[in-house]
Amino acid sequence: MLQFWTVALLLALTPGADWAYAIAAGLQPRSVLPSIAGMVAGYVVVVVVVALGIGALVTEYPAALAVLTFAGAAYLLYLGVSTLRARSAPAVSADAAVPADAADAADAADAASARTRFLRGAGVSGINPKGVLLLLALLPQFVSPHGWPAPVQMGVLGSLHLLDCAVVYLLVALAARRILGSRPRASIVVTKVSGVLMVLIGLGLLAEQVVPLPR
Numbered sequence: 001m002l003q004f005w006t007v008a009l010l011l012a013l014t015p016g017a018d019w020a021y022a023i024a025a026g027l028q029p030r031s032v033l034p035s036i037a038g039m040v041a042g043y044v045v046v047v048v049v050v051a052l053g054i055g056a057l058v059t060e061y062p063a064a065l066a067v068l069t070f071a072g073a074a075y076l077l078y079l080g081v082s083t084l085r086a087r088s089a090p091a092v093s094a095d096a097a098v099p100a101d102a103a104d105a106a107d108a109a110d111a112a113s114a115r116t117r118f119l120r121g122a123g124v125s126g127i128n129p130k131g132v133l134l135l136l137a138l139l140p141q142f143v144s145p146h147g148w149p150a151p152v153q154m155g156v157l158g159s160l161h162l163l164d165c166a167v168v169y170l171l172v173a174l175a176a177r178r179i180l181g182s183r184p185r186a187s188i189v190v191t192k193v194s195g196v197l198m199v200l201i202g203l204g205l206l207a208e209q210v211v212p213l214p215r
Helices: 002-012 017-026 032-051 054-060 062-085 100-126 129-142 150-180 184-210
Strands: none
Touching (some): 017 032, 017 062, 017 100, 017 150, 032 100, 032 129, 032 150, 062 184, 129 150, 150 184
């Protein structure tokens, strides 16, 4: 279990689409917790799929994997473009008087935004063919032929991976907020870079399907 935890932690520490989304979330108001919770929820689905053996069906049928890859690439492109087009929200003083109607409208908007962030985060990790294949290749290697049934063991090991992801991505988002929150220009640049990274990763996934790598 310690060996798996070490490998899973190294995977979580590897920058990628998750990191890009976590950094972008950290620079948006009230978006860290719903965004990170969404990414963890997406990986919960992936772990359950792999533990139940459905992931093997995805790799057995190339067409299914291709559809998943195109969907994940398109989603990353959408998020990247949305991040690039987004404008920074102006800071609002906590001492400013806000009418009751405006406060209610703001609360409703915050709730809708939290749901949107959660669903986007779930999409980043859940519709991720790389994540499915990595966990599919990794989890069975650490399953013991003795003890609990294999799906239960993979579920427990997958939970360690979920914990790693939750802690690492939360720290990444909070670090981005703390370091760049007081530097508006730098935060805008980093947000745009995160958007560009998501676009590039999406294009890379598409390129792998359109132009297969030589063997």
